[in-house]
Amino acid sequence: MIRTLLLCATALVAAPVVAQDVAITNARLVIGDGSAPVEGGTVVVRGGKVVAAGAGVAVPAGVERVDAQGRWVTPGIVAAFSRVGLVEVDAVSGTNDRSARRSRFSAGLDIAPALNPMGSPVAVNRAAGVTRAIVAPEASSNLFAGQGAVVDLADDMNMVTRSRALQFVAFGEDGSSRAGGSRAATFLLFREQLLAARSYSRNPSALAEWGNDAMLQRADAEALVRVIDGTTPLFVRVDRAADIVNVLKLKGEFPALKLVLVGATDGWLVAREIAAAKVPVLVSPLTDLPGNFERLGATQSNAGRLKAAGVDVSVGVFDDDDAHKMGYTTQYAGNLVGLSRVPGASGLSWDQAFAAISSAPARAVGMDATIGSLRPGRVGDVVIWDNDPLELGSRPTAVWIDGRPQSLTTRQDRLRDRYATPQEGALPKAYDR
Numbered sequence: 001m002i003r004t005l006l007l008c009a010t011a012l013v014a015a016p017v018v019a020q021d022v023a024i025t026n027a028r029l030v031i032g033d034g035s036a037p038v039e040g041g042t043v044v045v046r047g048g049k050v051v052a053a054g055a056g057v058a059v060p061a062g063v064e065r066v067d068a069q070g071r072w073v074t075p076g077i078v079a080a081f082s083r084v085g086l087v088e089v090d091a092v093s094g095t096n097d098r099s100a101r102r103s104r105f106s107a108g109l110d111i112a113p114a115l116n117p118m119g120s121p122v123a124v125n126r127a128a129g130v131t132r133a134i135v136a137p138e139a140s141s142n143l144f145a146g147q148g149a150v151v152d153l154a155d156d157m158n159m160v161t162r163s164r165a166l167q168f169v170a171f172g173e174d175g176s177s178r179a180g181g182s183r184a185a186t187f188l189l190f191r192e193q194l195l196a197a198r199s200y201s202r203n204p205s206a207l208a209e210w211g212n213d214a215m216l217q218r219a220d221a222e223a224l225v226r227v228i229d230g231t232t233p234l235f236v237r238v239d240r241a242a243d244i245v246n247v248l249k250l251k252g253e254f255p256a257l258k259l260v261l262v263g264a265t266d267g268w269l270v271a272r273e274i275a276a277a278k279v280p281v282l283v284s285p286l287t288d289l290p291g292n293f294e295r296l297g298a299t300q301s302n303a304g305r306l307k308a309a310g311v312d313v314s315v316g317v318f319d320d321d322d323a324h325k326m327g328y329t330t331q332y333a334g335n336l337v338g339l340s341r342v343p344g345a346s347g348l349s350w351d352q353a354f355a356a357i358s359s360a361p362a363r364a365v366g367m368d369a370t371i372g373s374l375r376p377g378r379v380g381d382v383v384i385w386d387n388d389p390l391e392l393g394s395r396p397t398a399v400w401i402d403g404r405p406q407s408l409t410t411r412q413d414r415l416r417d418r419y420a421t422p423q424e425g426a427l428p429k430a431y432d433r
Contacts, residue, residue, distance in 0.1 A: 018404065019045075019047060019048040019380065019402055019403035019404050020045075020064060020400075020403060020404065020405065021045065021046045021047070021060075021062070021063045021064065021403075022044075022045050022063065022064045022065075022066055022400070022403070023042055023043070023044045023045075023057075023059040023060075023063045023064070023065050023066070024042065024043050024045075024066045024068050024073050024382060024384065025042045025059065025065055025066070025067055025068065026040060026042075026067050026068050026069060026070060027040075027041045027042065027043065027068035027070070027071065027072070027073035027384075028041070028068075028070060028071065028072045028073065029041025029042070029043060029053060029054070029055075029073050029074075029374070030072065030073065030074040030075070030354055030374075030389075031053060031054070031075070031373055031374045031375060032074060032075040032354060032355060032358035032359050032372060032373035032374055033355060033359050033373045033375060034351050034352060034354075034355040034359070035351060036351055037072075037351075038054055038055050039055075040055060041053065041054055041055050041057070041073070042054070042055075042057040042059065043057070043073060043374050043382060044057060044059065044060065044063065045380035045382065045400065045403045046060070046063065046403070047403065048379065048380050048402040048403035048404070049376075049377060049378065049379060049380055049403070050374050050375065050376055050377065050378050050379070050380055050382075051376055052376060053374040053375065053376070066384075066398070068384055071384055071385060071386065071387075071397070072384070072385040072387065072388060072389055072394075073382065073383070073384050073385075074129075074354065074358070074374075074382075074383050074385065074389055075131075075358050075359075075372060075373050075374045075378070075381055075382065075383070076129060076130065076131025076132060076358075076381035076382065076383050076399065076401065077128075077129050077130040077131065077132075077326075077327075077329055077330065077357050077358060077383070078130075078131070078132045078133070078134070078357065078358055078359075078361045078362050078371060078372050079125070079130050079132070079133035079134060079316065079317065079326040079329060079361070080134055080282045080314040080315065080316030080317075080329075080357070080360075080361035080364065081134060081136060081235075081262060081282050081316035081317065081318045081322060082133040082134060082135050082136070082316075082317070082318075082322050082323065082326055083098045083135060083136070083138065083322050083323040084119075084121050084122060084125055084133050084135060084151070084153070084322075084323050084324075084326060085114075085115035085116055085117065085119060085121075085122060085133075085135060085151060085159060085323075086098045086111060086114055086115065086116075086135065086137070086323065087119075087121070087323035087324075088116065088119045088120065088121070090323070095119075097111070097114035098137060098138040098323075099137060099138040099139065099140040099145065100137075100140055100146070101140040101141055102141070103140070103141075104217060105146075105217050105219055105220060106140075106141075106142035106143070106144040106145070106146065106216075106217075106220050107142075107144035107146060107147070107167060107193070107216070107219075107220040107221075107223040107224050107227075108146070108147070108217060108218075108219025108220040108221075108222065108223045109137060109145070109146030109147060109219075110146065110147045110149075110163060110164055111135060111136075111137050111146060111147065111148055111149055112149050112160050112163040112164075115135070115149065115151060115159050115160065117154075117156065117157055117158075117159035118157075120410065120411045120412075121323050121324045122153050122159075123153075123155070123407070123409070123410045123411065124324060124327075124410050124411075124412070125153055125324070125325075125326045125327055126153040126154075126155070126399060126401075126406055126408070127327075127395075127396065127399075127408045127409075127410050128326065128327025128330070128395075128396070129327065129330065129383045129385070129389065129395075129396045129399065130153055130326045130327060130329070131152060131153055131154075131381040131383070131399065131401045132150060132151065132152055132153070132161065132362075132371050132372075132381065133150070133151050133153065133326060134148065134150055134165070134166065134361060134364075134365050135148050135149050135150070135151055136148035136166060136168040136235060136262075137168055138168075139168070139169070139170040139174060139175070139178060139237075140178075141178060142178060143169055143170070143175055143178050143179050143186065143189050143190060143193065144167065144168070144169050144193065144220070144223075144224070145167075145168040145169065145170065146167070146168065146223075147163070147164040147165075147166065147167055147168075147223055147232070148165055148166040148167075148168055148235070149161070149162060149163045149164070149165050149166075150162040150165045150365055150367060150371070152381075152401050152402065153401065154401040154402065154404060154406060155406055155407050161367075161370075161371070162367065164223075164226075164232060165232070165233070165365055165366075165367075166232060166233045166234070166235045166260070166365060167223060167224070167226075167227050167232050167233070167234050167235065168235045168237070168262075169190070169234065169235070169236055169237070170236075170237040170238075171183075171186055171187075171190075171236055171237065171238040171243050171247060172237065172238050172239050172240055172243050172294050173292065173293075173294055174237060175237075183243065187246060190250070191250075191253065192215060193215060193216060193220075193224060194224055194227070194228055194254060196215050196216050196221065196224075197216060197220075197221045197222075197224035197225050197227075197228060198225070198228055200216070200218075200221040200222075200225065201221075201225045201228070227257065228254055228256060228257070229256050230256035230257065230258050232258075233258040233259075233260050233364070233365060233366060234257055234258060234259055234260065235260045235262050235282075236259060236260065236261055236262060237262045237263050238261055238262070238263060238264065239263045239264065239265040239266060239294045239295050240265075240266055240294035240295070241266035241267075241269040241270045241297060243294065244261065244264060244266065244267060244270050244273075244274065245270055245273055247259065247261070248273055248274065248277045248279065251277060258366070259277070259279045260279065260280050260281070260282065260364050260365075261274065261279055261280070261281045261282065262281075262282045262316075262318065263282070263283070263284065263287075263318070263319075264281045264282075264283055264302070264306075265283075265287050265294070265295040265297065265298050265302065266294075266295065266296070266297035266298075267281055267283065267302055267306050267311070268297070268299065268301065268302045268305035268306055268309075269297050271305055271306050271308075271309035271311055272309055274306065274309070274311050275306075275309045275310040275311045278312075279311075280311070280312040280313070280314065280360070280363065280364040281306055281311050281312070281313055281314070282313075282314045282315075282316045282318075282361065282364065283302055283303045283306070283313060283314070283315060283316070284315075284316060284317065284318055284319060284320065284332070285300055285302070285303050285315055285332045285333075285335055285336050285339075286300065286320070286332060286335070287300075287302070287319070288300040300335070300336075300339055300345065300347075301339065301345050301346040301347070303315065303336055303346075303347070303348060303356070304336065304339065304340065304345070304346025304347045304348055305346045307348060307352060308346060312360060312363065312364070313348075313356055313360060314356050314357070314360040314361040314364055315329060315332050315333050315336070315353070315356040315357050315360075316329065316361065317329055317332070329357045330357065330389050330390055330394070331390075331392055332357075333348075333353040333354060333356055333357045333390050334353065334388075334390035334391060334392065335347075336348040336353050336356075337349070337350050337353050337390055350390065353390060354389070354390065358372045358373060359372040359373045360372075379401075379402055379403075380400055380401075380402055380403035380404075381400065381401050381402070382399070382400045383396045383398070383399050383400075384396065384397050384398040384399075385397065396408060
């Protein structure tokens with residue numbers, strides 16, 4: 001009997017939460033596509049997908065109603081650049097899979113098998129309203145770091161939304177250190193590796209002739225073929241204005257490249273060139289000091305100036321605890337709204353700022369038809385907030401991912417509750433697993 005009860009309890013814990021048909025009504029509704037909030041709006045999610053969102057939306061019979069009571073309702077935040085799921089404790093190498101420092105593979109590395117949906121940072125970021133994340137590996141001994149993924153932060157074991165969603169490469173000082181110590185070596189190595197992959201695509205048997213001195217392993221060549229033909233977006237970490245211009249010129253040699261610039265600290269200095277190339281940019285708005293010689297043009301106005309020039313701008317968290325604190329994204333976007341009111345500075349409007357943390361990053365990775373907004377057909381990632389989501393003190397009160405309600409309790413919450421009111425004698429029992 002006891003064994004039967006244990007088996008039943010285990011099954012209940014392991015069973016995934018079923019997607020619910022839900023209509024969130026009476027909301028200050030943010031679609032996430034750059035449009036203004038809709039007062040008294042409704043969003044309807046059925047079968048894990050958004051079927052309608054806006055004013056005057058009828059609620060189908062049999063659909064559960066949730067009254068938002070005038071609170072802000074938005075799509076889930078899409079973290080534009082992250083290592084969530086790859087890192088548990090930065091200083092503990094056994095829990096850190098962000099890079100493969102001693103691997104002979106590079107571009108062919110796929111982070112999907114390394115992702116840990118049970119890691120504590122997943123719940124922490126979900127509780128901050130982040131429902132999807134673009135996860136990239138970190139460059140190691142080779143120029144190309146490997147293939148990143150788009151993930152969801154739901155409380156289940158199926159974390160990967162799209163594997164091999166991007167290829168990541170570092171230029172600038174970081175790339176130079178891996179290519180031989182010079183930017184000249186960086187660009188040469190990049191071209192040679194892409195040309196080697198192109199040669200492989202035309203004659204796969206030639207790879208065997210390269211022997212032990214091969215520039216690429218087979219898995220690397222196959223991954224770079226998908227970059228050359230535009231199947232896989234190429235996320236390029238680059239900051240100096242001159243480096244940005246040279247990266248953009250690579251499209252002349254490899255016209256199908258789908259470039260996405262990451263960082264682009266000096267981007268505002270060459271904003272017209274970036275806009276003309278129609279290359280999206282992921283920026284960290286708080287980068288306002290020249291931390292090194294490739295960021296001498298650092299300014300908080302970078303995002304606003306890029307946007308004004310016509311660049312598609314996303315706001316992300318990198319160089320700032322990009323595994324644990326993606327919730328900073330809303331603060332960063334809110335700072336850009338405040339910056340728009342500072343004389344002489346350039347920021348974003350509220351609508352632009354929220355789109356920069358929802359639909360814009362989805363568009364950068366080629367998934368805006370699936371995630372990033374509450375337009376019909378997108379996944380049912382919905383967040384109810386207790387206040388303006390771009391204000392520092394605001395927190396989610398409810399989160400759905402793929403139409404499934406999510407727990408907002410984290411390990412930190414359980415530890416707080418365990419030791420909040422300690423009694424004399426025996427220590428409080430361990431929190432329930």
